[in-house]
Amino acid sequence: MGDNASEDIRQIVIYELNAHPKWPSMSLAKHIISEYKLAGVTTAENIRARIRFLRGNRKTYKPRIKDFIRPDGKRTDRWASLPEGFREIDWTPLKINAKTTLVLSDIHFPNHDKTALVAAMRHGKKERADCILLNGDILDCNAATSAVLS
Numbered sequence: 001m002g003d004n005a006s007e008d009i010r011q012i013v014i015y016e017l018n019a020h021p022k023w024p025s026m027s028l029a030k031h032i033i034s035e036y037k038l039a040g041v042t043t044a045e046n047i048r049a050r051i052r053f054l055r056g057n058r059k060t061y062k063p064r065i066k067d068f069i070r071p072d073g074k075r076t077d078r079w080a081s082l083p084e085g086f087r088e089i090d091w092t093p094l095k096i097n098a099k100t101t102l103v104l105s106d107i108h109f110p111n112h113d114k115t116a117l118v119a120a121m122r123h124g125k126k127e128r129a130d131c132i133l134l135n136g137d138i139l140d141c142n143a144a145t146s147a148v149l150s
Contacts, residue, residue: 005041012036013050025051098131108140 016032023031029047033039038047051057102124107117124132
């Protein structure tokens with residue numbers, strides 16, 4: 001990569017750092033690669049290194065551009081923008097009065113693995129489970145998702 005291309009990429013990184021100062025370094029690097037179609041020209045890791053260099057996140061370097069120093073000098077809090085829940089949740093522990101509990105997770109019905117589910121249920125019956133705990137991802141709501149199913 002020539003000096004002009006390297007300087008162009010530096011200017012892109014500076015522009016995007018100004019536009020998105022709170023983004024984590026790798027998220028910003030991937031955005032830059034995608035937005036400016038730089039795949040094949042450089043890697044997200046190289047862009048991330050430039051971002052970290054400019055922010056002064058590398059131990060051996062001082063920040064190159066003071067505007068990019070995060071206020072606390074630490075990583076971006078990636079959960080800061082997470083919205084509050086709609087309601088308060090009662091986090092009182094639930095006491096299960098059972099001798100043997102069969103725990104089932106990630107069933108993803110109706111895209112479940114019937115063989116695995118039947119095997120788990122038979123195991124629960126054999127062990128005389130008197131409680132079944134469904135531990136999340138019970139349903140797979142295809143109609144409500146934009147994910148590509150293979």
